[in-house]
Amino acid sequence: MKTDAQLHQDVSAELEWEPAVHAAAIGVEVNDGIVTLSGHLRSHAEKLAAERAAERVAGVRGVVVQLEVRPGEAIGDEALAQAAHAALQWQANLPAGAIKVRVEKGWITLSGEVEWGYQRALAERTVSHLRGVTGLHNYLTVQSRMTPPDVARRIEAALCRHAQREARHIDVRVEHGVVTLSGQVDSLAERDATVGAAWSAPGVVNVIDELRVNGAPAAHR
Template identity: 65%
Template sequence: MKTDLQLKKEVTEELDWDPAIDAAAIGVEVRKGVVTLSGHLPSYAEKLAAEHAAEKVSGVRAVVVNLDVRPMGEFSDEAIGSAARGALQWHVHLPADAVKLRVEKGHVTLTGEVEWGYQRTLAERTVSQLRGVTGVTNQIRIQVRPAPANVVERIEAALRRHAEREAKHISVAMRDGTVTLSGRVDSRAERLAAVGAAWSAPGVGAVVDDLELS
């Protein structure tokens, strides 16, 4: 098991490795495997990148994000809303006008309804990359539709394709459109990958993450 000091060193190195992150602006503290990131960043996209970088490090049990977003320059809510609407409407994998949005002091709230879980995630990721955005709340609903009879087997097959070793320790159950994942994984990155695989299956309206870190 890695010590907190070793984890701090590796998280700091991972932040420094990512060219999209100004590692010098981020403070890193680790206690019992829980990483806390603090500081001020110029974009929400960089905040997400820092969180994901910390999650990639093996041995990290959880990430606490105390990073403030302070955009460089003046961005009105009207300008952010216009840019976000354009980005969503022009994205080839999102149905036109399916996603609605509200902007308040740079924070974007997404609503509406889409057919697939990946579209819900994609809409959030698209808006998160825009200038002036300070945060995103995703309230987009997934259309409930009948799932194929073999949907659990398809999710399990996807997990094996991504990481066969981890898939052996993950159980998949589905009821009324809700997938529940249980078992153990070795890292936050593997946990997110498993949840992402479940969301990609047809007929999935919700994913319950009961996975534990080893």
């Protein structure tokens, strides 16, 4: 098991390695395997890249993001809203006209209803990398529909195919289209992959993440 000093060195090195991140602007602190990132960045996309870089490091049990976005160029909310709307409309895998966009001081709020869980995540990714975005609220909901009776088995099969359930430490429960994941995974990347697999199942309207990363507190995302 890595010490906090080793994790600090590895996370700092990974931030330096990530080309989308200005590592010199980010402060790194580690306490009992929990990494805290602080500082000021130029874009929301850079903030996301920094978070993902820290999560990739083996031994990291959690990431606390205290990064503030300060765009280098001034982009008005109206222009940003138009850009976000256009980006969503041009995304072939999203239902046309189903997603509403609101922008306030660079913060984008998405609302409306989509057909699949993956579309909810795709919409967020589509607008999060636009210039001028300082933050994002994703209030999209997934259409309620009939959940296959074997959806839990389907999710477990997908996790096995993706090599995310080798030790069978993940429990999958489904009730009225809501999937609850519990158990232990080895890394934050494995946790994200497991949640993503659950969202991809038919009939899933929400995923409750109670997974633990090597004994870290559950995420409840």
